[in-house]
Amino acid sequence: xxxxxxMDRRVLRTRKVLYAxxxxxxxxxxxxxxxxxxxxxxxxVGRATFYLHYKDKxxxxxxxxxxxxxxxxxxxxxxxxxxxxxxxPLPSIIIFNEVDQNAPLYQMILSGQGGSVVWHRLxxxxxxxxxxxxxxxxxxxxSPIEVxxxxxxxxxxxxxxxxxxxxxxxxxxxxxxxxxxxxxIRPSIMGIVMLDEDWYVNNx
Amino acid sequence: xxxxxxMDRRVLRTRKVLYAxxxxxxxxxxxxxxxxxxxxxxxxVGRATFYLHYKDKxxxxxxxxxxxxxxxxxxxxxxxxxxxxxxxPLPSIIIFNEVDQNAPLYQMILSGQGGSVVWHRLxxxxxxxxxxxxxxxxxxxxSPIEVxxxxxxxxxxxxxxxxxxxxxxxxxxxxxxxxxxxxxIRPSIMGIVMLDEDWYVNNx
Amino acid sequence: xxxxxxMDRRVLRTRKVLYAxxxxxxxxxxxxxxxxxxxxxxxxVGRATFYLHYKDKxxxxxxxxxxxxxxxxxxxxxxxxxxxxxxxPLPSIIIFNEVDQNAPLYQMILSGQGGSVVWHRLxxxxxxxxxxxxxxxxxxxxSPIEVxxxxxxxxxxxxxxxxxxxxxxxxxxxxxxxxxxxxxIRPSIMGIVMLDEDWYVNNx
Amino acid sequence: xxxxxxMDRRVLRTRKVLYAxxxxxxxxxxxxxxxxxxxxxxxxVGRATFYLHYKDKxxxxxxxxxxxxxxxxxxxxxxxxxxxxxxxPLPSIIIFNEVDQNAPLYQMILSGQGGSVVWHRLxxxxxxxxxxxxxxxxxxxxSPIEVxxxxxxxxxxxxxxxxxxxxxxxxxxxxxxxxxxxxxIRPSIMGIVMLDEDWYVNNx
DNA sequence: TCCTAAGCGAGACGGTACGTCTTGTCTTCCA
DNA sequence: TGGAAGACAAGACGTACCGTCTCGCTTAGGA
Numbered sequence: 001x002x003x004x005x006x007m008d009r010r011v012l013r014t015r016k017v018l019y020a021x022x023x024x025x026x027x028x029x030x031x032x033x034x035x036x037x038x039x040x041x042x043x044x045v046g047r048a049t050f051y052l053h054y055k056d057k058x059x060x061x062x063x064x065x066x067x068x069x070x071x072x073x074x075x076x077x078x079x080x081x082x083x084x085x086x087x088x089p090l091p092s093i094i095i096f097n098e099v100d101q102n103a104p105l106y107q108m109i110l111s112g113q114g115g116s117v118v119w120h121r122l123x124x125x126x127x128x129x130x131x132x133x134x135x136x137x138x139x140x141x142x143s144p145i146e147v148x149x150x151x152x153x154x155x156x157x158x159x160x161x162x163x164x165x166x167x168x169x170x171x172x173x174x175x176x177x178x179x180x181x182x183x184x185i186r187p188s189i190m191g192i193v194m195l196d197e198d199w200y201v202n203n204x
Numbered sequence: 205x206x207x208x209x210x211m212d213r214r215v216l217r218t219r220k221v222l223y224a225x226x227x228x229x230x231x232x233x234x235x236x237x238x239x240x241x242x243x244x245x246x247x248x249v250g251r252a253t254f255y256l257h258y259k260d261k262x263x264x265x266x267x268x269x270x271x272x273x274x275x276x277x278x279x280x281x282x283x284x285x286x287x288x289x290x291x292x293p294l295p296s297i298i299i300f301n302e303v304d305q306n307a308p309l310y311q312m313i314l315s316g317q318g319g320s321v322v323w324h325r326l327x328x329x330x331x332x333x334x335x336x337x338x339x340x341x342x343x344x345x346x347s348p349i350e351v352x353x354x355x356x357x358x359x360x361x362x363x364x365x366x367x368x369x370x371x372x373x374x375x376x377x378x379x380x381x382x383x384x385x386x387x388x389i390r391p392s393i394m395g396i397v398m399l400d401e402d403w404y405v406n407n408x
Numbered sequence: 409x410x411x412x413x414x415m416d417r418r419v420l421r422t423r424k425v426l427y428a429x430x431x432x433x434x435x436x437x438x439x440x441x442x443x444x445x446x447x448x449x450x451x452x453v454g455r456a457t458f459y460l461h462y463k464d465k466x467x468x469x470x471x472x473x474x475x476x477x478x479x480x481x482x483x484x485x486x487x488x489x490x491x492x493x494x495x496x497p498l499p500s501i502i503i504f505n506e507v508d509q510n511a512p513l514y515q516m517i518l519s520g521q522g523g524s525v526v527w528h529r530l531x532x533x534x535x536x537x538x539x540x541x542x543x544x545x546x547x548x549x550x551s552p553i554e555v556x557x558x559x560x561x562x563x564x565x566x567x568x569x570x571x572x573x574x575x576x577x578x579x580x581x582x583x584x585x586x587x588x589x590x591x592x593i594r595p596s597i598m599g600i601v602m603l604d605e606d607w608y609v610n611n612x
Numbered sequence: 613x614x615x616x617x618x619m620d621r622r623v624l625r626t627r628k629v630l631y632a633x634x635x636x637x638x639x640x641x642x643x644x645x646x647x648x649x650x651x652x653x654x655x656x657v658g659r660a661t662f663y664l665h666y667k668d669k670x671x672x673x674x675x676x677x678x679x680x681x682x683x684x685x686x687x688x689x690x691x692x693x694x695x696x697x698x699x700x701p702l703p704s705i706i707i708f709n710e711v712d713q714n715a716p717l718y719q720m721i722l723s724g725q726g727g728s729v730v731w732h733r734l735x736x737x738x739x740x741x742x743x744x745x746x747x748x749x750x751x752x753x754x755s756p757i758e759v760x761x762x763x764x765x766x767x768x769x770x771x772x773x774x775x776x777x778x779x780x781x782x783x784x785x786x787x788x789x790x791x792x793x794x795x796x797i798r799p800s801i802m803g804i805v806m807l808d809e810d811w812y813v814n815n816x
Numbered sequence: 817t818c819c820t821a822a823g824c825g826a827g828a829c830g831g832t833a834c835g836t837c838t839t840g841t842c843t844t845c846c847a
Numbered sequence: 848t849g850g851a852a853g854a855c856a857a858g859a860c861g862t863a864c865c866g867t868c869t870c871g872c873t874t875a876g877g878a
Contacts, residue, residue: 119323158360256829
């Protein structure tokens, strides 16, 4: 068992430095322009060793991002529910704060430098999160509009707003961003949920 | 002049078949998995000939998309202005119709298969379009919120909604989509434009 | 015939400048490193025009060298015969003088820069010339040794001597070279021609 | 050390098969018409692997020929010295025997198919060898004629004679060739070495 | 003197080979 | 035994020439 622990330690260390190397390189240049050699070199690891742990570059990224996004979602989810239930004026401040604290990472992802894979994983995570939140909001009755569409709408406008924020060097506070976005998204969701049946029938 | 046209004819034809080949291949598989050889073969053109016209795969795509997006924007811009000025209930129906008619192309772009370059060009085009439209809307006075942020919000929510629509095989009509999106975005924009100064001061 | 003349003037000019361009380039760098483009550019002629006249680079060279070597051989042949018949002490002075006057050309050929094709054409020309001369010398009776072998021996030693001369910047006079070479080759040929039958029988 | 040897084994094997493949192909067609692909295919080796070991085709040939010529020269040199010192009637038989045993290779080189590079390396090797031998012969006093010129003369006539021999399918024995060539070259060298000063003064 | 067939330039095109790069597999050694 | 080192096959990359071709311009010579 001690032996296994020892082995594991090295293995985990190797994986960690590989991922760290990838992140480091992704800060500097486009994901597509990074090679397995680059990563191995940057991590001071043999190239063959890379293949002992990951199938390819995407595998390394996905394995780690998956965990990272899941972890963030897990962290944010209860806060979001709690904020909404507690009637906190700005539940989404939680998200903007998360972005604020890891600005370079999100900048890289949202600017497209990280390739579309990462972007889509983040996008999907946000959609799932909001689908769940919205579902909870309309618990009383059915929404006349598909929840998936609402979640897409919310996620798209949120990420897009964040992108604007980051592109402008976060000159605004995260509170400001949360307030504005909240201000804009609330009437949309509320308005939709309260649409009377006539509108729905006329437009479907 | 006739002479020039004749020369151009071959060149233009070659470029056209190359782009057509790329689009054809992109319908079948991921953009990243397509090689220059594939394109040349599919277009029945020598691989060297490809390089006579384009620096690489991205160049071919960008050169053509650029023109395509510009052309679409040019076509939609006046319609959008006109619709808004004329108080047409659903000005954005124009956009959903465009998507409806070229569904496979937009599906490919929005699903991320086309790589981040294409995605970003489309994204930026929509942002520019909306920035202009919103600017026109608030011509009376200054917006308390940055126009760029509003444009990002609109573009993000629009593309995201379109993505949901396409992912669900366009089961809804384009009229429905336009109506829903319009219903959601209008109060956001209007609400923001009409925010009183107090809110702004408190949140800035 | 008049018709042919029309065509010829421009054609001949083009062929001349092409060959001149090739020679000019061959002075500067290795024959193998010269491209058809180079030749056409240097001759201020379209590349396609080159192919109207010659199949390829070798064709251009061969067509012209052939004529050149034949012409030189024709010029030297009678002089050589005459010199030998007249008992002139140094008939080969004619050859060294020819080399002296076109030193850069022969330097290029013999140093191997001209590629093996040119080298071999020159080599063969010299062999043919000497085969004829030696044949004339032993007109009385059969040579115990194959005339071809003698011609090869003579040609090889001659060209090799010339190469040494050129490599040493022709510090010696052509008279000196002719005298030395004559001094060396004469006993060889004479000795062989006069070998008695015993030697031949013992060695064959 | 054992470790290094093991690693080397694969490398050496690869280089060997590459050279063997080149020789095999050179027997069949002109050196210039052989591509790196051909060599790699013939050696059952990836084309990229070729470039791991050699810069290009010429590098492969040169690397191996260099060693080969040096090795042959080393082998022949002492025999030649010994033969001359011991008054052996035909010291050059050694060379003709070498050629006899590797006839196809020398045929290829001397016919010019191997390109001028190979030809010149062989030529220079022979010149160097004879320069050394002649230097040893005239150890007593100075030669009135430059040793380099004598060496060129000898090398040129020797290779030329060999070429005749090979072109005629080696119908004569190597003994015959050695005897004839010896018969021809001896009086040349001897005659020159014994020239009295008058001749030299008159001709210089 | 005008017309007309040629020679010619320009350059697109399909090919082929180049030398480089990256990938993923494998083998050998070392710690 | 896990990891470093690196040989190797495979195959895409972008470049360079090749030889063929089509297109108009020009121009020399016979009408």
